[in-house]
Amino acid sequence: MTEFATLKEMGISSFELISRFSLRREHDRDVLKIYYLRPTTSLRPHSQKFTFARPRQAIPGQSRHSQAWQQLSDCSPMLxxxxxxxxxxxxxxxxxxxPKQELLQDLQHLEKVVEAKLAEIREKIERLH
Incomplete structure (x- = not known):
């Protein structure tokens, strides 16, 4: 078995730069976000997002509370x-x-993105004068 074969299959090669990751559910999908250690001046992305569809399989109604149902509702094998x-x-x-930590983390990330975009727009405005 190749080391980190699944991550390689997903297109990831800089394993040593991975700092953390998060996983959240959006409707019928799982969203995996991988964060990298990069200098602020780097042109490479600081994170990468991967979306995995949750498997859907029809099983009889009486089985819905069984172990088989639980296994079917789990995330994809690749994820x-x-x-x-x-x-x-x-x-x-x-x-x-x-859920609270995840929302706070999402909020902090959104604040950083908005602040960076506002700074970028302000710089462009200043260059126009």
Whole structure:
């Protein structure tokens, strides 16, 4: 087995630059976001987002509370393999944040993105004078 084969298959090659990752659910999809350690002046992205469709399979109604139903509603096998590899890379034993922590993290990220975009627009305005 090739080391980090799933991450390689996803197009990731700079394993040593991965700092952390997050996972959240959006409707019927799982969204994995991988964050990299990069200098602020780097032109390469500081994060990468991957979307995985949640598997949907029809099973009889009486089975919906069984172990089989639980396994069917879990995330995709590729995502599970990627999470295992990311945990190994980052030394993280747990990837999931509480809903409150996740929302606070999303809010902080959004604030940073908006501040950076505002600064960029202000610079462009200044150059016009």
């Amino acid at each position: 599970q393999k990627a999470l295992d590899e990311l945990k190994q890379l980052t030394g993280s034993s747990e990837h999931a944040l509480s």
